[in-house]
Amino acid sequence: MEQKVVKLTDYFFSTYKEEPGNADIPGYALSIRAGLIKKTAAGIYTFMPLGLKVLGKIEKIIREEMDSTGALEILMPALQPADLWIQSGRWQQYGPELFRLKDRNDRQFCLGPTHEEIITNIAHQNIKSYKDMPLNLYQIQVKFRDEIRPRYGILRAREFIMKDAYSFTANEKDLDSIYESMYKCYSNIIERLGLKYFAVEADTGLIGGKYSHEFIILAKNGEDEIVYCPGCSYSANYEMADFRSKEDVSLTEEKDTPDYSEVSTPGITDIKSLSTFLSLPEERIIKTLFLKDCEKNIYAFLVSGHRELNIAKVQKFLGKNLEMADDEVSNLNIGYAGPAGLDSRILIYADNDLKHKSGMAAGANRPGFHLINIDCTRDFKPHAWGDFVYPQKGDICPNCEHELIFEKGIEIGHIFKLGTKYSEKMNAMFLDSDGKLKPVIMGCYGIGVSRILAAVIEQLNDSRGIVWPLSIAPFLVNIIAINIEDDDVKSASDMIYDKLLKSGIEVMYDNRNVRAGVKFKDSDLIGIPIKLIVGKNFPENKTVELELRKDGYKKTLDLDSAIRFIAEYPSGSHF
Structure with a gap:
């Protein structure tokens, strides 16, 4: 119970x-x-x-x-x-x-x-x-x-x-x-x-x-x-x-791209170094990644140099489990691999972001060399085009023109x-x-x-502790008795506790003999939505202080008004 x-x-x-x-x-x-x-x-x-x-x-x-x-x-x-x-x-x-x-x-x-x-x-x-x-x-x-x-x-x-x-x-x-x-x-x-x-x-x-x-x-x-x-x-x-890339005109408007040619790139096997060496943005470089299925078949996936391959999308597209094929491709010149002249037994899949792009660079499939002036629609024919990469900041919603938020x-x-x-x-x-x-x-x-x-x-915390939603807060109200050793404060707090109990309200009664500051900090830490503070003046003026955990709002009320507020919270307005 x-x-x-x-x-x-x-x-x-x-x-x-x-x-x-x-x-x-x-x-x-x-x-x-x-x-x-x-x-x-x-x-x-x-x-x-x-x-x-x-x-x-x-x-x-x-x-x-x-x-x-x-x-x-x-x-x-x-x-x-x-x-x-x-x-x-x-x-x-x-x-x-x-x-x-x-x-x-x-x-x-x-x-x-x-x-x-x-x-x-x-x-x-x-x-x-x-x-x-x-x-x-x-x-x-x-x-x-x-x-x-x-x-x-x-x-x-x-x-x-x-x-x-x-x-x-x-x-x-x-x-x-x-x-x-x-x-x-x-x-x-x-x-x-x-x-x-x-x-x-x-x-x-x-x-x-x-x-x-x-x-x-x-x-x-x-x-x-x-x-x-x-x-x-x-x-x-x-x-x-899903997403759409922002169109980079510099990548799509070149006309009459010359035939691709081979350039020497000794010791350059990563995108960043190649971008610096060729004075090309990473968007102009084709990254070739190899994956394998459970039968050891090898697949090549081509993505733009500034994008990351998304294996979940790849697996959904092909309908099979895949993993990186690093151990199986030692003969494929990793770091110098590219789509042009790749082993015909390897199926090539290209990301949509590469479509219609020209003036690109990619590996030449031999150590120490890359190709430049690749036209992605002219110089290789992938088995299929698809969405194979993660979105990035700056990408556009697939359904409207707004930039996506992450x-x-x-x-x-x-x-x-x-x-x-x-x-x-x-x-x-x-x-x-x-x-x-x-x-x-x-x-x-x-x-x-x-x-x-x-x-x-x-999601719901601040510098003082937890801020529970009312639906799952362990207790709705915490009765904090200031100086519990004072007989008047104790008897008043006990009486308030009994009243709230009879009202069917979930109550925590902090009747510990510790400093008030400790009680306040503990109440905020564990996130009780309402503090009901019984001070030494209660026997005289019959008022208590209520404080809301969510926004720190405070109010001094007579006891009946305080209990009525607690019973109606949060449907009622602030005090």
């Missing part, structure tokens, strides 16, 4: 003045200093009473919004048999991030980072007909991921709490409907938290599928990046962002249209209305519960 009122002398509670030495972002430092979490080991944390109270409120909001969509809550095991993961193909694909273990009978298991295998097996066992769908099941469960370098506290931990949901439909129309409801559900959750966010199209990654959106909370210390347009509704994950953020949610990726592999089939056997169409929808707690602190 949720604890609505506490006296700090009876509460397991501690705060810290100093930041922990290993805190790499402000939110993590505040989580430790405010006593919300305690570190057990790298990437493993205990939620203390105050932190668990906030976590419970986040879970409550998530459950309310999920239940309103008609989704049903279940609870699946964290310990999962390897057989199911082998069947889906992810046992080999997932790599060292997957916690693997054996039981006493030498059977293999894993600690689940996600639950697609378990839920698809449930579908295989229980869904037989189109009449059994649509269905959307969710859980709030502990997940595990063996992070190579756990950091940022509970933002990138090895054990974390997630809400994950899985939908099952007989057709794409029903999948679209549930996907839309989950998109709206996640938006509602974040809006109830009062956070600034973007929902952006994203890469499907190891989960797979054909379509997905990420929900990104804006935070200057976030490790994700989004791109959005201030002039229209366009936004995207940095890895998936922001850092924290991913807290991700929704996917999985299609039949798992149901086909794991034989989750159903009979349609015509009696034909078909694979179930799936979607999955994850949101990080513990991650939300960390993201809220990262």
Whole structure:
């Protein structure tokens, strides 16, 4: 049962003045200093009473919004048999991030980072007909991921709490409907938290599928990046962002470019050095990068010298997993590679940014030499043109003429249209209305519960501490008794505590025998929205001081007015 009122002398509670030495972002430092979490080991944390109270409120909001969509809550095991993961193909694909273990009978298991295998097996066992769908099941469960370098506290931990949901439909129309409801559900959750966010199209990654959106909370210390347009509704994950380059007339207006020729460039193997040596801007240099697939086939990707190759876009374009082919291309003159005269067995793909450009330089495919005066439409014919690079500052929105804006953020949610990726592999089939056997169409929808707690602190803090949104603040009001040893102050504070308790208001009562300054600093650090200060003059004038954590506004009121304000906050105006 949720604890609505506490006296700090009876509460397991501690705060810290100093930041922990290993805190790499402000939110993590505040989580430790405010006593919300305690570190057990790298990437493993205990939620203390105050932190668990906030976590419970986040879970409550998530459950309310999920239940309103008609989704049903279940609870699946964290310990999962390897057989199911082998069947889906992810046992080999997932790599060292997957916690693997054996039981006493030498059977293999894993600690689940996600639950697609378990839920698809449930579908295989229980869904037989189109009449059994649509269905959307969710859980709030502990997940595990063996992070190579756990950091940022509970933002990138090895054990974390997630809400994950899985939908099952007989057709794409029903999948679209549930996907839309989950998109709206996640938006509602974040809006109830009062956070600034973007929902952006994203890469499907190891989960797979054909379509997905990420929900990104804006935070200057976030490790994700989004791109959005201030002039229209366009936004995207940095890895998936479409864009248009600003036209550089000097690169596109040259006429009658002479035939390309070879120049000696001894010892020059990087773009910056070549730009200086040839007195050409990096935009005029073609960078040739080699990738390989699982069958060791080699692909050459051509991008402008000032751009970075985006492997996520490349993989989406080709529909296969690729990685850099450094070990396989020792015979391809790395540093001097280029499109003209490249081995015909290597398929060439060129970025759209190179289209129609002339007067370019590139490697000559032999050590110590480069080519100049390359015309990109005349001198090589790529297998295909495409968008293969990351956007940069100064790039233009694909839908209008505004310059794109780049922001850092924290991913807290991700929704996917999985299609039949798992149901086909794991034989989750159903009979349609015509009696034909078909694979179930799936979607999955994850949101990080513990991650939300960390993201809220990262976005909503100031120099004094956490600034909780009202929806998840551990307590609404903190009664601060100045000089608790004074009998009049203590009896007045006790009386106010009882009145607030009877009003159903969540109250923290700081009845510790410590200096007033310590109480004020602790209250600001842990982010209680309202301070109710009981001073030594209360027995005489029957007034208290209220102070709002969010903006520091203060007012002296009689007790009844103060309680009425607290009960109506935040719907009422400032005092």
